[in-house]
Amino acid sequence: MAASCLSSRSDQVKSALDTAVKSRGLEHKCKVKGVGCMGLCAAGPLVETRGQTRTMYQGVTPEDAPAIVASLDAQPVERLVLPLDMPFFAGQRKIVLENSGEIDPERIEDYIAAGGYESLVTALAGMTPQQVIEEVRKSGLRGRGGAGYPTGLKWSTVQKASSEDGKYVICNADEGDPGAFMDRSVLESDPHRVLEGMAIAAYAVGASKGYIYVRAEYPLAVKRLKEAIRQAEKIGLLGIDICETTFSFRVEIRLGAGAFVCGEETALIASIEGNRGTPRPRPPYPAQQGLGGKPTLINNVETYANIAPIIRNGGEWFAGIGTEKSKGTKVFALAGRVRNTGLIEVPMGITLREIVFNLGGGIPDDRKFKAVQTGGPSGGCVPERYLDMPVDYESLASVGSIMGSGGMIVVDDSSCMVDVAKFFMDFCRSESCGKCVPCRVGTVHVHELLTKISRGEGTSADLDLLERLCDMMKSSSLCGLGQSAPNPVVSTLRYFRHEYEQHIHQKRCDAGVCDIHQPEQVLAGVER
């Protein structure tokens, strides 16, 4: 019952199931529950029946409801059955998404019944802020927004920053990478988890006010967050004197107005302050001078979503998952040319091959795998030769991509890498805030050059200029947007240079994506 499935009429499926249950007089025996995202977009909407046995149905329409209800005491509806042991589900390890697809996101009771807010109470009742931070530090959790800064270190910096009149805790929910929907799904499927993480963070760093900066393009997430805040305040888990302690924490929602750059922390703060959403140079970092000049903790949705389990099970438990430097799990939005598109949560260190070919089910239509694009417009393309590389912050960086926030787009031979690079540069060009010169003008020139090359009008000199511009943008742009905007170009130039050269020298696009003008050849073919 999250946004993607609602577009496939999952709400109507639910009411049809309700009706079917009523018409069979099963109201007292059978409960129909709307839950958050179950992950497998490719087969949505999914319906799971639980009784003597568990059965999962895929691609359910409202018309299928009577048959599903009728099957409860009988044989499953064969044509809709989705095997529960399929690698897409079996290969996952769920921490952030443990409640997604399990609980009703609109009911705090469901969250509490699943162990929710237990960690907040534990922290408030029996732990000092230092102990909370120590637990987070021990967990080895790193920022899930993309950069991977150690969360415990960030928290302790904010805690140590002195402030006489308050600190702030901000949740960055301005998810903007094309193809990424991890944060939206978490907010829509389990909003209380994020609130709990923020409250624990506020207790740890000594803040009493929090903001969730969420993009206005996520109306359902906003609605569920608002409802969640209202419910939590009503029973005293947010607001003044939480759980009858002296700790108070109020959360407000701020809507982003559609600027990708506002996901950059200093631009986000400027936007909350009511100013033009443009970044400013760091230092000072928000941990020292953030919102209103006060120490501010900014973490991403997924980072906060990891906090409650860490406090519940201990930092060491979390540190036992993943690789040496990248702990825990990571949620990825698996999209593009792969059979099982959807949301997955996998332990750090899993290989890309495992993700694409096992969980993802491989490439449809027997096409040939070409690359995985991670990190969106700030990331890069990882070619086939690195498929067996573990997925962690350092490994991805070493091959010229980034972990990013979790967008993972699979590319097959029906895509042209020049076109892919052009797509992301077009995105950065229109999302550049315009404050610093390298990003404002550089993105335009790089996009123009890529367009020229994709038309078959490029020259070898253009490739040199492209590299020169990318290097300048990377080294001299003001914020992360401009510094990382060249990454898709640089990484495709590194691994797929032959495609660029083919466009330039042979005026050919093997994928058949680019519209190459070949005036001479056309003329030559005309008989005079």
Add this chain to the structure above:
Amino acid sequence: MKKQVQIKTLQIEGQDVSATGEQTILQVALENNIQIPRLCYVEGLSAVGACRLCMVEVKGGNRLLPACVTRVAEGMEVTVFSERLNAYRKLVLEMMFSERNHICSVCVVNGHCELQTLAMKHGVTHITVPYLHPRVAVDASHERFTLDHNRCVLCARCVRVCAEIEGAHTWDFKGRGIETRVISDMNEAWGDSETCTSCGKCVHVCPTGALFEKGKSVAEMSKRKQYLPYLTMMRDEAKA
């Protein structure tokens, strides 16, 4: 108790210099007569780090740092001029020239232009990227001044001087990316602005011919830089 001033010693371009911990690399460099190329920075206005010309190398880190906003640290070794930095500066200048329509030969500030001077110093003899040739407007609605977007480099000096010193905040930006434009009030004609006090500060801090006095022809407009030091004084007074 009086606040203790921390003194730091560092090297800029091989020269030993001392500074208080509050100072930026650029401030210390200027005190010691080391000219770091810059465009958006004006002493007395808040530093925004937007033009990226003052980027310097600091030994021990591969990242380039904008001298205008980077505070000094003990033992820092700052390089202002290197092959790498010069190449970036040259390309950044080319970016500025290519994004609007800078035609020096018909410009009112020809010969007195900071962008032109920087280009000459950096040997920008031609532009290696294609000109974008945008169609942008000229706002001549103000009775004494003109705003020519063709020559604007979006350094935000006018925006800052108007908001921070004059206190009028007539100027701001609209749009984003390459579509960013300086606007007066709520994107109204400058002449219709109700907040503009016609003080002319914006005109004289403008590094190019984007803002100029009416009645001046080609090369006739030179900005009255001599009053710029007063910006710092005015700012300090406002603070006190």
